Amino acid sequence: MTSRPTRRRVLKGAAAAAGFTAAAPYFFTRAHAQSDPKVVRFYTQDGSLGDLYMEHWYKPFVEMHDLKAEYVPLQGGSAPMEKLQAQIAAGRPEADVLPLHGNEKVFALRNDMLMPVPRDAIPEYANLHEQYISDWGPGMVLWCYGLAYNTEAVDPPPASWQVLWDPAYAGRVAINEALKDQALQMVNLAFKGAPYPVDEETFSHLSDLRPNLVSLWSSGADAEQLFRNGEIVMTPFWNGRVTTLKREGLPIEFAVPDEGFFVRHSTYAVPKNARNPEMAMAWLDFVIGVEPQKRLVEYGYGTPNKLVEYTPEEAEAVIVTDEAVVAKAVQEDFERILDESARWNDMWIAWKAS
Numbered sequence: 522m523t524s525r526p527t528r529r530r531v532l533k534g535a536a537a538a539a540g541f542t543a544a545a546p547y548f549f550t551r552a553h554a555q556s557d558p559k560v561v562r563f564y565t566q567d568g569s570l571g572d573l574y575m576e577h578w579y580k581p582f583v584e585m586h587d588l589k590a591e592y593v594p595l596q597g598g599s600a601p602m603e604k605l606q607a608q609i610a611a612g613r614p615e616a617d618v619l620p621l622h623g624n625e626k627v628f629a630l631r632n633d634m635l636m637p638v639p640r641d642a643i644p645e646y647a648n649l650h651e652q653y654i655s656d657w658g659p660g661m662v663l664w665c666y667g668l669a670y671n672t673e674a675v676d677p678p679p680a681s682w683q684v685l686w687d688p689a690y691a692g693r694v695a696i697n698e699a700l701k702d703q704a705l706q707m708v709n710l711a712f713k714g715a716p717y718p719v720d721e722e723t724f725s726h727l728s729d730l731r732p733n734l735v736s737l738w739s740s741g742a743d744a745e746q747l748f749r750n751g752e753i754v755m756t757p758f759w760n761g762r763v764t765t766l767k768r769e770g771l772p773i774e775f776a777v778p779d780e781g782f783f784v785r786h787s788t789y790a791v792p793k794n795a796r797n798p799e800m801a802m803a804w805l806d807f808v809i810g811v812e813p814q815k816r817l818v819e820y821g822y823g824t825p826n827k828l829v830e831y832t833p834e835e836a837e838a839v840i841v842t843d844e845a846v847v848a849k850a851v852q853e854d855f856e857r858i859l860d861e862s863a864r865w866n867d868m869w870i871a872w873k874a875s
Contacts, residue, residue, distance in 0.1 A: 561800045562591045562616045566598060568742030569765035569820065577816035582807050588800065595620075597699035597739055602628045605792065609634050614792040617801040621788045623855030624702070624862065626657070629790065636791045642802045645809045645826075653825035658790040659809050663823030665840045665850075666703050666783040668776040669758035669766075671748070682711035682778045685755060686730055695736040695747055695756040701869055702858050703783055706851075707757050710780040716851060719865050724872045737873070748773060764821025764838045777840070781851035784841060786825075 561583070566574050583590045593615050600619050608614045621629060629635050638658045640646050646654050653660035668679050674693070675684070685694050696704050706716035708726050735752055738744040741762050747753045748766055763775040789808070791801045807813065814824040818831060823839040836842040 557589075558797060558799070559587070560589045560591060561797050561804065562593065563618060563804075564595045564600065564616045564620060565592045566595055567740045568745050569762060570598075570741060573816060573820045578808050578813055581813075582804050585807075586800065586803070598741065599700065600625055606632055606634060609793050612794045614795060617791065617795045617797045618804060619790045619792055620662075621790055622700075622785065623788075623853065624859040626788050626790070627855050627859045630657070634792055636793050636795060636798060638791055638802060638805065643806045643809070645806050648811070648828050649809060649825045650827055653786070655788060658788055658805055659825065660786045660788050661809060661814070661825050662817065663784065663786045663825070663839065663841055665760040665775075665777075666707070666757060666785070667760060667840070668778055669744075669748070669756055669763045669773055670776060671754040672772045672774050674754035678774065679755070679776050680779050682707055682757075682780055685711075685733065685757075686726075688732070690754060691732050692735050693752075693754045694730070694733040695738050695744065695753045696730070696734065697744070697757055698737040698739050698869075699741070702862065702865065704757060705865055705869075706783070706853065710778070710851065714780065716853065717857065719861065719868070724868055727872055728875075760838065760840050761821035767838075775838075775840070777846050777849055779849070781849050783853055784847070784850045785853070786823075 563574075563579055565571055565579075579590060579592075582588075600616075600621060602625055605614055605619070619625075619629070619635075635657045637656050639656075640654070643659065646659070649659060668682065668684075670679055672678070675690070684690075685696070696707075698704070705719045705723055708723050709716050709719065712726050713722070736743075736747055738747060738756070741759060744753075744756055744758055745762055745766060747756070748771060749769075758775070760775045763773055766773045789805055791798050791805075795801055809826060811826060811828050814826040814829045818824055818829055818835050818839060821835075821838040823841045831839065831842060841847055
């Protein structure tokens with residue numbers, strides 16, 4: 522039976538992947554003393570989320586500290602964990618801060634890839650909800666995976682994931698290949714009532730969806746454009762991206778299906794052998810402050826900062842402020858996602874080729 526946690530349990534569960542809360546010793550490991558302390562390296566996101574990062578999180582910090590920034594694009598919103606593992610072992614990770622999904626954090630901790638982020642390095646922790654503070658960095662960017670739809674083309678508003686399979690929407694639906702683990706869990710919620718196991722039955726239901734599919738999108742920016750171009754009327758999507766499209770005037774809404782939806786956040790960590798760990802931790806302290814987190818809320822994402830206030834419109838857009846909606850959130854098993862991801866990926870590739 523699928524667990525239906527309360528709002529408090531959902532927030533704590535979403536934070537569980539952030540790890541332990543005990544303070545760690547305040548020290549840095551310098552693998553490269555010759556690294557330039559005035560250069561900091563960040564990963565960039567695509568689409569509207571990338572705009573938020575660049576305009577409100579990176580540029581102000583870089584200007585404030587008179588730094589030079591080097592930017593590395595993320596593909597599909599995920600850090601390249603095996604590549605990073607090799608870079609860390611060689612003493613030169615390509616970024617000084619790592620945004621980690623729950624399964625990526627499990628991988629990083631199993632492989633000893635992260636530098637401790639002690640509490641006394643982050644004064645802004647005083648204003649964070651406790652469940653978003655970890656030994657490895659703050660958790661932030663609360664986002665939801667639900668059903669985005671065009672209100673002029675989908676009527677009545679969808680109440681179930683199974684509407685994606687409705688023949689009325691043949692050739693007008695997309696699903697995500699980016700973070701495909703959520704797409705696979707979504708299929709299971711629709712037809713099994715629980716996110717696991719991912720198996721042949723899961724992919725049989727995906728095959729039944731083929732007549733409706735026009736795209737397997739590989740980034741949030743791709744999905745945004747599919748809506749702008751009128752190529753799709755519905756897709757599983759992330760609530761913050763929906764907020765952006767609505768701001769542009771598109772008739773798009775975000776639905777929480779009755780079978781459940783997913784709530785995640787990312788842990789922002791510093792890799793071992795980071796070339797500028799001091800500035801990485803200074804950025805973590807900056808970005809969880811009230812002003813940067815308020816900008817995050819304006820883009821439709823929840824914040825762990827207790828001092829940030831929501832307007833009624835913002836509260837509706839971030840989803841997780843509504844206890845009745847949060848009651849539908851389904852917990853994800855990030856250990857399982859990591860352990861089974863290779864098998865799921867093989868099955869996905871075979872399904873695409875069939």
